[in-house]
Amino acid sequence: MAQNSGEKGRGVGKGACPRCGGATSKGTLKAGNQEAQVVIAGEPDGFLGVIPYTTSQVAARVCRDCGHIELFARNLQDLLKVEPDDE
Ligand SMILES: [Zn+2]
Numbered sequence: 001m002a003q004n005s006g007e008k009g010r011g012v013g014k015g016a017c018p019r020c021g022g023a024t025s026k027g028t029l030k031a032g033n034q035e036a037q038v039v040i041a042g043e044p045d046g047f048l049g050v051i052p053y054t055t056s057q058v059a060a061r062v063c064r065d066c067g068h069i070e071l072f073a074r075n076l077q078d079l080l081k082v083e084p085d086d087e
Pocket residue numbers: 017018019020021022063064065066067068
């Protein structure tokens with residue numbers, strides 16, 4: 001029953017640093033005064049050559065021990081809508 005999170009013996013739940021296992025804090029990635037966004041472009045429209053794209057705000061998780069930062073797209077479903085396929 002207690003086997004769910006015993007990966008590699010770290011014994012830490014979600015939110016722990018993947019590098020050192022330390023505690024992490026949530027943060028927001030900013031670019032200048034604005035929140036940073038990640039942009040994914042889709043396939044160009046054949047006729048007009050318009051490239052659809054979608055954006056998402058970026059959430060960050062910072063390790064308090066080693067400083068490692070992980071980034072997450074907040075609107076993952078929206079981002080995936082425009083993505084044609086992997087490669
Ligand atoms: Zn760390």
